Amino acid sequence: MTEHAHAMSMSERADELEEEKMHEMERILSRSTFSYLADGKQEMDVGADLLKKNPGKHFLMGADPRLPPMPEKPTLVDYFRHRFASTAHLLQSAAHALKTGQPEKVVMACLVHDIAIVSFIRCDHGYWGAQMIEPYVDEEISWAVRTHQALRFFPDESVGYGYPDLYKTLFGLDYQPEDYIVDEYQRARKHKWYMTSRLICVNDIYAFDPNMKVNLDDFVDIIGRNFKQPKEGLGFDSSPSAHMWRTILWPSRFL
Ligand SMILES: [Fe+2]
Ligand SMILES: [Fe+2]
Secondary structure: OOHHHHHOOHHHHHHHHHHHHHHHOOEEOOOOHHHHHHOOOOOOOOHHHHHHHOOOOEEOOOOOOOOOOOOOOOOHHHHHHHOOOOOHHHHHHHHHHHHOOOOHHHHHHHHHOOHHHHHOOOOOHHHHHHHHHHHHOOHHHHHHHHHHHHHOOOOEHHHOEOOOHHHHHHHOOOOOOOHHHHHHHHHHHOOOOHHHHHHHHHHHOOOOOOOOOOOHHHHHHHHHHHOOOOOOOOOOOOOOOHHHHHHHHOOOOOO
């Protein structure tokens, strides 16, 4: 390590490494402003600055060579295998629903209930996840995914669901859901599909076993029956959420 490197803070060093890596690439990668915000920085990549730092290069406008390649017409299963950072929790909750004889719609809802977290974004993940799948699944499934965002904070003794102990550890004893979550819960309570969403929460708490292995292959048929895979490929079908899938496909694309 040079003296110069010693004098730098860890984050400056990380930035420099990132820049060195970028110089090895044929194209200029860019980061979304959101990823800076999540680092606590109100910053953005500026095209002209990046061009100056990378003379003679152009911006990446497609697949990121650092990520696993995806087929030209990707399916939901391809995203599971090559984009989702972890699938164990989704698979375990779906497996629990299947094993306990719950309806196939519930199994499918469990399988995708946290896809926003594993592929995209944490905050308000139920809402994002519902939007991602809405064009491709039965309305009941996307409704249930959206609403589990709120329901998981409220007990329902009729199905043996108490406020999860895990949440006390995760959020602290004093955490109170915000008003928009409370309102969502109250609306959902009266909804005809309430129980579908509630069952996501029930299966959720059985799905954090670090040693349990569930194979995605066991769910390919269920996905086939419950997810309308677009023939153009998921992301290229001009549905209202196709752009979300494309962004997960090409997260470092300039525009
Ligand atoms: Fe969730
Ligand atoms: Fe979950």
